[in-house]
Amino acid sequence: MKTGTAPLAAQWTTWVPVVAVVALVLAWGRELPGFVVALVGLCLVGAVLAAVHHAEVVAHRAGEPFGSLVLAVAVTVIEVGLIVTLMAGGGDKASTYARDTVFAAVMITCNGIVGLCVLVGALRNRVVVFNAEGSGGALATVCTLATMTLVLPTFTTSQPGPEFTGAQLTFAAVASICLYGIFVAVQTVRHRDYFLPVERDGQEPAADEHAPLPTDRETAASLGLLVVALVAVVGNAKLVSPTIEGAVESAGLPTAVVGVVIALMVLAPETLAAVRAARRNRLQTSLNLAYGSAIASIGLTIPAIALASIWLSGPLVLGEDATHMVLLVLTAVVSALTVVPGRATLLQGGVHLALFAAFVFLSFSP
Template sequence: MITCNGILGLSLVVGSLRHRTQNFRVHASGSALAVMVALVTLSLVLPTFTTSTPGPTFSGTQLAFAGVVSLVMYGVFVFVQTVRHRDYFLPVEPSQAVVGTAGANESETAAGGEPKAAASDEVGAAVEGDEGKDVEEEETPAAAPSGKVALSSLGLLFLCLVAVVGLAKTVSPKLESAVESAGAPLAVVGVIIALLVLLPETVAAVRAALRNRLQNSLNLALGSALASIGLTIPAIAVASIWLSGPLVLGLGGKELVLFALIVVISMLTLATGRATLLQGVVHLMVFCSFVFLAVSP
């Protein structure tokens, strides 16, 4: 909910306010959304309807199967994103948008009754005139990092992860006291902690949208959702060997309705390859509804 509506919606709004309309790659975002929907359905929706155990829980066998499926889907997605079809997830360059717009103008001019050859000449001249500008604006691809840099980055990543988790553990007691004093449900504490943990991804996604690289924002938002589910379910499945008591994974009725709404809205948003201010506002309003219902269930 936070990633697909909060981070995504904020990125769409900020990017649209600066660049009006932003472009992204449909197959990349669509495939990420498909994996996310499958992960949520198999891991968080099905426990509500299974009958092997009472309540919205998985049996041991079902939890192990869900963990394996989640790990496989997330692993294949990361392989496709970083190795097999890496170009699908790269930002849309301005030159590609210019060519696409020129092709559309050519079709419209030809359909309007003017000679097609003249329309083609005009389009070619426009593309040639903007070619130098596009080449100048295009960023130079970053060089591949050395092994030393990669290892140091990995170490810093784990260090930052420990710092974020430690901060969440430190802040939790004070947040619980504040939430209880305000008379709000304890579920609000989880929402605040999740917002705190996802703050770096939010900042990075908004900065990418401001640079007219909406595809990077989508990669961050949807990738965070996939990592949260695809890695957490297998970890829970392993930890359940030593943990006692029922593990409630199934979503309630309110959460199921919000999830269905997210799926429909996200499909409509990611179907065209172009995003506007309206789509961002819709995602943000759904996120605000989620926060409001957490405070006032």
């Protein structure tokens, strides 16, 4: 991220998040006509773009992998609040919202973001390179968390249906938060070098490689505005979600589509940031964002939902059906084959995007 951008750019990234939050406050709890929903949608898009800008300022100051961690954790924490809010007001029909949103986040990050970033990088450099040790460890953590929280509930027998008992849910929550904590410690302290960008001979330097670091004041301002922008993203997504739910119901589509659409909106800042990193020959940063977001999405959401289930009414369905389990297994196998060599081409990007397209299509037409 270059510092010293044009004053106009600095201006819009400052006032757009504020305007989006003002719109959120004014519209919260009201019946919104169509044109107001459209305005809220515009505020949502502006907040996403502003969040990417401020995340890149913070990332440039903090360096990798801390910058990726900031955006992944910030988005996930607010995503948890959105899921809990939807479940609290949705009744029994919202019993699968946590499962649908978390699974959608895994598919979006591991196939959509990874595939798009590999494709963008390979179009520019033919072969993209990254650190197999760090990315492989992150992928292993994603697969373990996803299997433990989204697959096992379908096969346990203590509770009828694809649900955990209270003890099983507690175990899954504690294991998830522990794995997340270990991953963060490895990523930021013990093996930080495994998550740093890798360059190969002849590769063009990143556009921000020699850009001056933002000052402490600029970094603090961007960190604050990043939080404001993310609150605006998730809050405005909550405002437009009734319209989405109504459209899904009117079209006769599965309720899982709501989780997919919400996850797409919430993960938009990370997607844009990851693609921009790939364009600057920093695929490792893109993978840090993708896999880090998937780990945070499961490792923070499941413990929070387990705690919230104490006061939330209705069942908590976590176990996936056979179709989604097949997609999860295929994603794990393809991702391992992509990550292990530490190099990828257009083919790997295309395979991941094909898997993502299959997930989206089967969500609308199961």
